[in-house]
Every structure is written in structure tokens, then in C-alpha cells.
Amino acid sequence: MIKLDNVYKSFGNNHVLRGVDLEIQRGESMVVIGGSGTGKSVTLKSVLGLVTPDSGVITLDGEDVTKAERDAFLARFGMLFQGGALFDSLSIWENVAFRLLRGSLKRPKAEAREIAIEKLRRVGLKPEVADQFPSELSGGMQKRVGLARAIAAEPEIIFFDEPTTGLDPIMSGVINELIREIVVEMGATAMTITHDMTSVRAIADKVAMLHEGVIQWTGAVADMDTCGDPYVEQFIQGRAEGPIEAVR
Amino acid sequence: MMSPTAALAAIGRPALALLAAIGRLALFVFDTISHLFRPPFYLKELRDALVSIGYFSLPVVGLTAFFTGGALALQIYSGGARFNAEAVVPQIVAIGMVRELGPVLAGLMIAARVTSSIAAEIATMKVTEQIDALVTLSTNPMKYLTLPRVLAATIAGPILVGVADIIGIFGGYTVATGRLGFNTAAYLQNTVNFIEFTDITSSLVKGAAFGFIAAVMGCYYGMNSGRGAQGVGQATKLSVVAAAVMILAANYMLTGLFFTS
Ligand SMILES: Nc1ncnc2c1ncn2[C@@H]1O[C@H](COP(=O)(O)OP(=O)(O)OP(=O)(O)O)[C@@H](O)[C@H]1O
Ligand SMILES: [Mg+2]
Numbered sequence: 001m002i003k004l005d006n007v008y009k010s011f012g013n014n015h016v017l018r019g020v021d022l023e024i025q026r027g028e029s030m031v032v033i034g035g036s037g038t039g040k041s042v043t044l045k046s047v048l049g050l051v052t053p054d055s056g057v058i059t060l061d062g063e064d065v066t067k068a069e070r071d072a073f074l075a076r077f078g079m080l081f082q083g084g085a086l087f088d089s090l091s092i093w094e095n096v097a098f099r100l101l102r103g104s105l106k107r108p109k110a111e112a113r114e115i116a117i118e119k120l121r122r123v124g125l126k127p128e129v130a131d132q133f134p135s136e137l138s139g140g141m142q143k144r145v146g147l148a149r150a151i152a153a154e155p156e157i158i159f160f161d162e163p164t165t166g167l168d169p170i171m172s173g174v175i176n177e178l179i180r181e182i183v184v185e186m187g188a189t190a191m192t193i194t195h196d197m198t199s200v201r202a203i204a205d206k207v208a209m210l211h212e213g214v215i216q217w218t219g220a221v222a223d224m225d226t227c228g229d230p231y232v233e234q235f236i237q238g239r240a241e242g243p244i245e246a247v248r
Numbered sequence: 249m250m251s252p253t254a255a256l257a258a259i260g261r262p263a264l265a266l267l268a269a270i271g272r273l274a275l276f277v278f279d280t281i282s283h284l285f286r287p288p289f290y291l292k293e294l295r296d297a298l299v300s301i302g303y304f305s306l307p308v309v310g311l312t313a314f315f316t317g318g319a320l321a322l323q324i325y326s327g328g329a330r331f332n333a334e335a336v337v338p339q340i341v342a343i344g345m346v347r348e349l350g351p352v353l354a355g356l357m358i359a360a361r362v363t364s365s366i367a368a369e370i371a372t373m374k375v376t377e378q379i380d381a382l383v384t385l386s387t388n389p390m391k392y393l394t395l396p397r398v399l400a401a402t403i404a405g406p407i408l409v410g411v412a413d414i415i416g417i418f419g420g421y422t423v424a425t426g427r428l429g430f431n432t433a434a435y436l437q438n439t440v441n442f443i444e445f446t447d448i449t450s451s452l453v454k455g456a457a458f459g460f461i462a463a464v465m466g467c468y469y470g471m472n473s474g475r476g477a478q479g480v481g482q483a484t485k486l487s488v489v490a491a492a493v494m495i496l497a498a499n500y501m502l503t504g505l506f507f508t509s
Contacts, residue, residue: 045380048383048384049383050380050383050384071386074383074384074385074386075386077384078384079384081377081380081381082377083376083377085376085377085378085380085381086378086381087373087378087381087382088378098385099385099386102290102387103288103387104386149385
């Protein structure tokens, strides 16, 4: 359903993506792993058109994303940003219900608020936080609000950029289960970036490893441990020695 | 010694860069205005912007105008005394405030207060990916952030300038009648008789233009901010400088347009 074909992206002399090929099927949960700074976030943003690739083609259901009708295209997506990216001028529930308060999905305020509170509950937040502002919450709480906002309008494709970073192990477990649920029950297609190997095993159908600007390895999560790829092995075992240099 | 081609290149490069910058700014302005005619419209954002840009600028604009009007009265009185023309204080204060000082001071205060805060806010949103988040939530940042602010500033500009004109004249009046011995009724009479309709329209048109410039520059630099806290600082600084210079340049051009025939 989503296909990246030979995607390149540089920022000045920093050649981040150097020919990324990746395919995600409908209803599949793809997890992208890879070292810090290898361009995982840039890859997600390229699909959404927030970053314009220098070359290569990205398609959604066979249609080039740069040619798609923007509003209809974006209405199918939800995205959790790595830093949360909550609007600090709006209260928590208005953040979560942003899509439901304006545009084509607009609905009555009371109903939008109710949905927001329900989504907050699903990410482990009490209704009391609804009227607070982002600056009043801890980093992990902000992250979960960002997650609630990404899933609020029940999009069919959801991107999660490090959903469990900064969360305690129990909360990580809750979020992993939630993502799995969204994929299995709602039939959503998910693409998740994470450094957390527990999360990878909990959420992924398929795993792709990004290294030096290309997809080094991709395959089913069950094959990850036995794939024999030295890069993947070093990464999942967290060894300092191996083909991946520690300084990059 | 520079070779001729190197010399030409040294002139050409900044000239091209300047043209490119003007082009980008023009596109930004066109894009902003085009959203005026394309729904959806974000009325709540417009209302919030009107309050923060218009209403909360009143104190600073009023104070500036009051002191300037007072100082102007003192200067004209002492300057006029050199050729026995002390009596022109009400007329000159009125014309000076309404034609030039009211609009320019209000414009510069808007640049200081509004441009800087718009640029810093939008740049911070950019740096923390809030602008990206808006896009993914199917909301056009130009429509949601830029247009309401530009519209609000263009509406608030003339109002603030009108207030500056009145308070400036009142400042002159306070000083002239309180310290310089002018008759209160005669002062007001002279002021009202002297001001012409074009003085007022030029003043308000300038206000609209300066408000527009102030908000556009804030949004433009904010949207094009670099990364990190440094990017935000740089965007804020550049936006205020650019807005102030453009307001003064626009003031000269509008004065030329209105008062030379
Ligand atoms: N807008 C941008 N301008 C310039 N450089 C950028 C920009 N966005 C990303 N980069 C650069 O691209 C590289 C990859 O960034 P990216 O955020 O995709 O890394 P990542 O794989 O998500 O890392 P992490 O796991 O630490 O989040 C980095 O070197 C970063 O500095
Ligand atoms: Mg990242």
C-alpha cells in the first residue's frame, strides 16, 4: 500500500537517505529500527510530504504521493511526532480533538471532547488532564497525548515516531498493546520507529533496519533473530563492537 | 586587484540574492491573501489575534503617542519663539501627529511588540514540529496561523494609529494648555479647523499598511526559521529589523503618494 522506491534525501552535505526501498502492506505493522541520526524520522516525513525527497518515488495505493489531492491524502493519516509536537496554545483535549473540531471531520464540541477523553484514557491518562495545557505535563505524558491525538480521528494509516521513548516499562507495555490493538482490531496500517527491542517484538509484523541511508535488512519479526545479518544482530543485541561504528 | 568578472560577480550575487528574497516574500504575501478567498476560515484564531495584536497594543501605543505629542508641543513652542510663531503649536502638533508621527510611532511599536512575538511564536512552533503537526492534521498553517494574524494586524493598524493620533494631540494639548499658557478652547478649535480629511485618511491608510507589514514580516521570518533556539532568536531579530525598515520606507512612499501633487 505504501511503497518507497529509491528515495534520496540530503541536507547540504549530509546525505541522509541514499536509495531507500521499502514496502508496507495494508493492515501490516512495520517497525523501522536503526541508529540515531540515520534518517528514520526523515523517512516518515517524506511519506507525508513534510520533507521533499531529492529523488525517488513514494506511492500510496499506487498513486504518487506528491500528486495526490493533499486534503484527502492527509485525512487518511495520523502521526505521532518524536517530540510530541503538541500545540501549546491549546488545552490537552483540544489538542487531541484538533481534527474533530474543524475541517471535514468537524462535530459538536461536547462530542469531540468526549472522544478526546476516551482516547486519553486509552493512552493511560486520567480525564483530569483534559483541561490542562501541554506545558503542565511531563515529557512522557506529552508523548501519550501526542499518541492520543494521532489516533483520535481513527485514521487508516498511523505513523508512530518513538512511541515509548521516555515512558516507564509499564506504560511502554500499555502503549505497545494499544498499537497492536489498533492494527489488529481496527485494521490500521502502522509504521513505527523505535529503539526499544521489547516494543519491536510486541508491535511488529515486519521489521526494517535503516543503516547508512539504505534499508539494510527487512523481513518478518520472527526471522529477525536468525537473519544472519551482522548489522541487525549487532543492533538487536546492543553490542558496541561490530560493523556499525559507534561514532557517527 | 579584483578581476573584472570577480568584481561583477561580487555585485551580482547579492543583487540576485536580494531579488530572490523579494520574490519569496511576494509569493508568501500572495499565498496569504489567496487564503482570504478559500474556506475554511478560522474565526476563533482571528478573534484571538485581534485581541492580542490590537487590544493589548493600546497601552504602549497610547503612552508613546502621549509623550511624543507633549515633547512636540515643547519643541514647536521654543522653535517657533525664534520667529514669533509660538501660536502655531496646535496646528503643527496636529499635522505632525496625524500625518507622520502617529502612524510611524504606532507602526514601530507594532513592529516591536507584534512582529517579534509573532515571529518568535511561529518559529518556536516550527522548531518543535508543531507546524508539521498542523499539516498532518489537515490544517494549512498559512490559513490557520498567518492569515488570521495578518488580517488582525491590518484591521488593528488603523485603529491603533487613530488612537495614537488622538492621544498624541491630547499630549500636545496637555502640555500646551498646562505649561505654555494656551487657551483650552482655542487650542481645540485650532486643531479641529486645521486638520483636513486627507490628513486623516492618509493616517489610517498608513496604519493599515504598517499593520500588514508588521504581521507579514513576523509570519514570514517565523515560518522560515532555522533550527533550534538560535533559529528562533535569529528569526525574531530579523523580523523586527525588516518590519521597522519596511514600515519607514513605506511611510515615505505613502507620504509621497498623498501629499505631493
Ligand atoms: N530539517 C532538517 N534540516 C537539516 N537536517 C536535518 C533536518 N531533518 C533531519 N536532518 C538531519 O538528518 C539526519 C537524520 O535525522 P532523523 O531525525 O531522521 O534521524 P533519526 O533516525 O530519526 O534519529 P533518532 O533516532 O535520533 O530520532 C540527522 O543528521 C539530522 O541532523
Ligand atoms: Mg527520529
